[in-house]
Structure formats: C-alpha cells, structure tokens
Amino acid sequence: MEKVIVTIQRNTKPLAHQIYSSLKAIAQTPTILVDLQVNSLDNICNDGEGKLLTIDGNRFIVDGECIYEGTYTDFRWKGGILAISRKHEEGYTIFIQGQVVFETSSECDWTLINGKVVASCNEGLFYNGTKILEKKDYDRWGIFDDQLVIENALGCHQVLLPEQL
Known part of the structure; x- marks a missing residue:
C-alpha cells in the first residue's frame, strides 16, 4: 500500500476543507493511505496573521518556536494566538502562548475572544x-x-463588546 503524507501549512479554512475533501476521496481507493499531518481542520488557518501552527505529538510550535510541550485536553488557534487547556486531578488549567491565564477546580467550557x-x-x-x-x-x-453574548434564565440577552470586558 502506498502512503501519501500531506502537510497543510499556510492557508484558510475553506481551502483546508477543500483539500481535505479531495484527499478523503483519494483515500477511498484501497491502494493509497492518506495521512494528514494535522490535529483538526478547524485549527488549520493563519487567521490573517500569517503564523504557522505545527503540532508534533504533544509539542505546539508556532513559527518554529515551541510554545507549549506537555499533556493537553483541548486547544484553540485564533488570530495567531494559541490557547491550550489541560485537565488534571485538581481541575483545569488554561494557557495562552504557554503562560497560565486561568485555573479552576471544576469542569470548564472555554474559548478565545480577541486573544483572551x-x-x-x-x-x-x-x-x-x-x-x-x-x-x-x-x-x-x-x-x-467577537462579542460575548450572555443569556439569563428569563431568556434575556446581554451583549458585551470587547472594550466592556
């Protein structure tokens, strides 16, 4: 069986999805194995910043510099900013560019907005x-x-603009 390794570097989500769809069709043939060298297509993009994220096992490398190495639960890559969460016995820790920004002792749902x-x-x-x-x-x-929308028990919404946070 022939193995084809494809590394998607600087591109945009639509292009990444188009490439992935094409490769998926190729991978249906029994003689070719396609190995995409990426963690998630939703995280393959330069977001206009021109920075390249490479994931090598448990190492996160941005433009050639190792930003984080170790166990992780999840990550977000947006606007050239890398955020990583790690679940452990005491709860969750979230890092931005390798620096701890948030810790909690409970389960946690999180995302990035404006690099925060x-x-x-x-x-x-x-x-x-x-x-x-x-x-x-x-x-x-x-x-x-890029606005935080909050809903209370009555269904009322509050929108917080970045400058209000």
Whole structure:
C-alpha cells in the first residue's frame, strides 16, 4: 500500500476543507493511505496573521518556536494566538502562548475572544482569569462577531463588546 503524507501549512479554512475533501476521496481507493499531518481542520488557518501552527505529538510550535510541550485536553488557534487547556486531578488549567491565564477546580467550557480566554465553570464566567459573572447570573453564553453574548434564565440577552470586558 502506498502512503501519501500531506502537510497543510499556510492557508484558510475553506481551502483546508477543500483539500481535505479531495484527499478523503483519494483515500477511498484501497491502494493509497492518506495521512494528514494535522490535529483538526478547524485549527488549520493563519487567521490573517500569517503564523504557522505545527503540532508534533504533544509539542505546539508556532513559527518554529515551541510554545507549549506537555499533556493537553483541548486547544484553540485564533488570530495567531494559541490557547491550550489541560485537565488534571485538581481541575483545569488554561494557557495562552504557554503562560497560565486561568485555573479552576471544576469542569470548564472555554474559548478565545480577541486573544483572551472566556471560561465558564461552577465558579462563574471568567474573562482572562477575572470573574465577570456569578454562575447564578447566567444560563448560557457564546461568542458572536467577537462579542460575548450572555443569556439569563428569563431568556434575556446581554451583549458585551470587547472594550466592556
């Protein structure tokens, strides 16, 4: 069986998905094995920053520099910023560019907005490590057009612009 290794570097999500779809069709043939050297197609993009993220096992390399090495649970790559979460016995730790920005003792849902971490856990809603809401003050939250949208139990929405955070 012939093995084809493809590394997708500087590109955009639509191009990455197009390449992936084409390779997937090729991979259906029994004589060719396609090995995509990426973690997730949603994280293959330079977001206009022109930076290249390479994942080598448990090493995260941005433009040739190792930013983080070790175990991880999840990661986000947006706007040239790398954020990594790690679940451990005491809870979760979230790093940006290898530096700890948030720690919690409970399960955590998180994302990046404008290069900062927004995290929701039992203790509340946090923006880059600073609590902005108690857990009882919101039911759901999300990011829309780089704005934090919060919904309370009554279904009322509050939109926080980046400068308000």
